[in-house]
Amino acid sequence: MKIGVLGGGQLARMLALAGYPLGLDFVVLEPAADACAAPLTRHIQAAYDDPAALQRLAAEVDLVTYEFESVPAAAVQQLGASLPVFPRADSLATARDRRHEKNLFRELGIETAPFALVHDLQTLQQAAEQIGLPAVLKTRTLGYDGKGQQVLRNGDSLQDAWDAIGQAPAILEGLIEFDREVSIIAVRSVSGEMAFYPLAENVHEQGILRLSTCLHGDSHQALAEDYAKRVLERLDYVGVLAIEFFQLGSHLLANEMAPRVHNSGHWTIEGAETSQFENHLRGILGLPLGSTAPVGHTAMINLIGELPHAPAILGIENTHLHLYGKAPRVGRKIGHITLRENTEQALQERISQLKNLI
Amino acid sequence: MKIGVLGGGQLARMLALAGYPLGLDFVVLEPAADACAAPLTRHIQAAYDDPAALQRLAAEVDLVTYEFESVPAAAVQQLGASLPVFPRADSLATARDRRHEKNLFRELGIETAPFALVHDLQTLQQAAEQIGLPAVLKTRTLGYDGKGQQVLRNGDSLQDAWDAIGQAPAILEGLIEFDREVSIIAVRSVSGEMAFYPLAENVHEQGILRLSTCLHGDSHQALAEDYAKRVLERLDYVGVLAIEFFQLGSHLLANEMAPRVHNSGHWTIEGAETSQFENHLRGILGLPLGSTAPVGHTAMINLIGELPHAPAILGIENTHLHLYGKAPRVGRKIGHITLRENTEQALQERISQLKNLI
Numbered sequence: 001m002k003i004g005v006l007g008g009g010q011l012a013r014m015l016a017l018a019g020y021p022l023g024l025d026f027v028v029l030e031p032a033a034d035a036c037a038a039p040l041t042r043h044i045q046a047a048y049d050d051p052a053a054l055q056r057l058a059a060e061v062d063l064v065t066y067e068f069e070s071v072p073a074a075a076v077q078q079l080g081a082s083l084p085v086f087p088r089a090d091s092l093a094t095a096r097d098r099r100h101e102k103n104l105f106r107e108l109g110i111e112t113a114p115f116a117l118v119h120d121l122q123t124l125q126q127a128a129e130q131i132g133l134p135a136v137l138k139t140r141t142l143g144y145d146g147k148g149q150q151v152l153r154n155g156d157s158l159q160d161a162w163d164a165i166g167q168a169p170a171i172l173e174g175l176i177e178f179d180r181e182v183s184i185i186a187v188r189s190v191s192g193e194m195a196f197y198p199l200a201e202n203v204h205e206q207g208i209l210r211l212s213t214c215l216h217g218d219s220h221q222a223l224a225e226d227y228a229k230r231v232l233e234r235l236d237y238v239g240v241l242a243i244e245f246f247q248l249g250s251h252l253l254a255n256e257m258a259p260r261v262h263n264s265g266h267w268t269i270e271g272a273e274t275s276q277f278e279n280h281l282r283g284i285l286g287l288p289l290g291s292t293a294p295v296g297h298t299a300m301i302n303l304i305g306e307l308p309h310a311p312a313i314l315g316i317e318n319t320h321l322h323l324y325g326k327a328p329r330v331g332r333k334i335g336h337i338t339l340r341e342n343t344e345q346a347l348q349e350r351i352s353q354l355k356n357l358i
Numbered sequence: 359m360k361i362g363v364l365g366g367g368q369l370a371r372m373l374a375l376a377g378y379p380l381g382l383d384f385v386v387l388e389p390a391a392d393a394c395a396a397p398l399t400r401h402i403q404a405a406y407d408d409p410a411a412l413q414r415l416a417a418e419v420d421l422v423t424y425e426f427e428s429v430p431a432a433a434v435q436q437l438g439a440s441l442p443v444f445p446r447a448d449s450l451a452t453a454r455d456r457r458h459e460k461n462l463f464r465e466l467g468i469e470t471a472p473f474a475l476v477h478d479l480q481t482l483q484q485a486a487e488q489i490g491l492p493a494v495l496k497t498r499t500l501g502y503d504g505k506g507q508q509v510l511r512n513g514d515s516l517q518d519a520w521d522a523i524g525q526a527p528a529i530l531e532g533l534i535e536f537d538r539e540v541s542i543i544a545v546r547s548v549s550g551e552m553a554f555y556p557l558a559e560n561v562h563e564q565g566i567l568r569l570s571t572c573l574h575g576d577s578h579q580a581l582a583e584d585y586a587k588r589v590l591e592r593l594d595y596v597g598v599l600a601i602e603f604f605q606l607g608s609h610l611l612a613n614e615m616a617p618r619v620h621n622s623g624h625w626t627i628e629g630a631e632t633s634q635f636e637n638h639l640r641g642i643l644g645l646p647l648g649s650t651a652p653v654g655h656t657a658m659i660n661l662i663g664e665l666p667h668a669p670a671i672l673g674i675e676n677t678h679l680h681l682y683g684k685a686p687r688v689g690r691k692i693g694h695i696t697l698r699e700n701t702e703q704a705l706q707e708r709i710s711q712l713k714n715l716i
Binding site for chain 2: 022
């Protein structure tokens with residue numbers, strides 16, 4: 001069985017690493033010559049909207065998935081005409097546009113921060129009055145790692161913010177004074193079987209995820225699973241879905257969702273009985289889903305911008321290094337480290353120890 | 359950092375899967391076009407003794423290791439002239455010849471079954487008298503999975519046995535009525551650092567390993583580690599070394615050793631904090647070794663000859679499937695399954711459940 005992946009970055013790389021033991025082979029379509037996944041897959045180097053390349057991919061594989069949501073709709077349509085593509089095209093269309101995403105949350109009774117649509121300076125002005133400041137202006141599509149976002153506070157120039165996001169269609173969202181950011185990784189199979197990982201608590205630095213810690217028995221787990229289940233079922237979703245929440249007292253406010261394996265689920269490689277990568281593959285292939293039970297107490301720290309000194313990292317017991325084969329560059333995720341310990345306290349001590357090294 | 363591997367079978371495949379997260383790349387040299395490791399590495403398809411291919415490999419990689427011990431000595435010599443090759447050539451030479459291997463065990467005070475050298479029918483006759491029957495006639499080199507072995511019992515024709523092993527230089531070894539077969543996976547780094555995994559108990563069927571179970575706190579652990587340490591230090595060994603023992607009461611009789619990652623250590627992928635594959639790479643690169651502590655109670659079952667029905671296997675909780683991408687063929691190892699449970703009892707129940715499916 002051959003899986004095609006649109007995108008050849010670290011997510012495709014980790015999908016392939018999880019998939020070879022299942023007897024799968026991988027072909028990635030990715031324009032960059034130095035794609036992370038290229039050394040361990042067959043790499044078709046072409047633009048995502050190159051019809052000839054898409055045709056070649058379709059001819060070689062049995063099933064297509066992707067590692068990012070901004071896949072051109074036409075590409076998904078072309079591939080979908082001849083073979084299964086999961087998650088489905090409409091799941092992708094919903095998740096890649098904050099407007100559709102937020103409307104879906106609302107329809108399903110999932111709380112969100114207050115938001116309003118923005119398509120020019122005038123609607124931005126109206127939105128700011130309606131929502132109140134501080135608020136965050138976010139492009140509807142193509143945002144990630146804090147890109148395409150501007151925080152607006154009283155006295156800030158709306159024009160500057162509008163220019164800063166490239167005058168792209170956007171939403172203005174109330175800035176929530178949350179207690180914590182958490183996320184749930186959920187997975188649904190072609191068969192309808194569902195599974196949910198324990199919530200992760202996420203800490204961002206400069207808009208980029210830095211630390212995810214797997215929570216054991218968190219009081220918000222049931223609510224998060226209920227919300228995720230509503231989305232999975234409404235979309236007849238297939239594969240892994242991540243939903244990020246702001247947690248505020250007993251409330252979870254859905255921030256955004258990602259129709260793919262997600263950075264806040266990388267801890268599952270060592271920290272869960274079955275990783276999110278393997279379960280994504282099991283789900284899209286219609287295989288029974290694997291257990292999402294935690295294995296020990298686990299946290300993941302992203303390596304951003306520069307490579308750490310590997311011997312120092314590996315010298316700390318129970319650290320697991322994951323490098324993506326990417327050249328270091330400011331603000332770029334080039335790897336992550338997973339820490340697994342038998343107790344919560346030991347884990348917190350290791351995190352402190354590790355933070356001094358990176 | 360690029361690692362060259364002589365051999366592109368399942369061991370090379372699992373080395374690559376363990377090595378990519380460390381940021382390594384892999385080039386395998388292997389004559390078969392359909393090598394298991396080929397889809398996820400760069401594959402130089404050539405004979406192991408092809409000087410031009412070896413030169414190409416040497417030019418591309420920083421360090422060479424191998425997945426089997428029968429590498430032509432000239433190949434190791436050629437590669438060793440220009441780059442590090444681990445385990446060292448003399449470790450390989452010792453491990454691939456039962457004569458040298460047994461003599462080393464003897465020299466180091468490690469118990470073995472009684473044995474005698476055989477190089478013709480006359481010396482076989484003398485050996486049979488000296489050792490007594492039943493005994494096993496084993497070719498000195500190139501034996502694996504029970505190949506190149508003949509059991510001799512009273513009344514058997516020595517001539518037939520001698521012919522059956524191709525009249526190759528051999529040893530005759532007393533057939534031990536052992537209690538159990540166990541093995542230890544040990545690893546030593548370029549720096550001299552050593553680590554030892556918990557013993558595995560091994561069950562063979564028709565000469566091929568079928569089941570390995572990780573033992574917790576076994577009373578023979580200290581003796582096995584002591585024996586392994588003697589070998590590692592004497593050979594100034596670098597990388598993973600496996601030693602198989604017959605256990606007889608409180609005694610461990612060394613049967614053979616393998617200068618590489620070993621089938622009886624595959625359980626470490628899920629069942630130990632750091633897998634044998636990752637620790638082999640850490641060792642040959644001089645990185646700190648990872649913890650060999652067990653994670654739960656683990657066993658590994660080999661898939662021999664035919665592929666199981668994957669959905670049935672994956673439907674059993676806490677099973678981990680490892681397929682090698684090999685075509686099924688009688689007597690061929692085409693994958694393995696790891697089971698991990700929280701208790702010994704749960705593990706034994708799962709093993710029974712799984713055995714009904716394969």
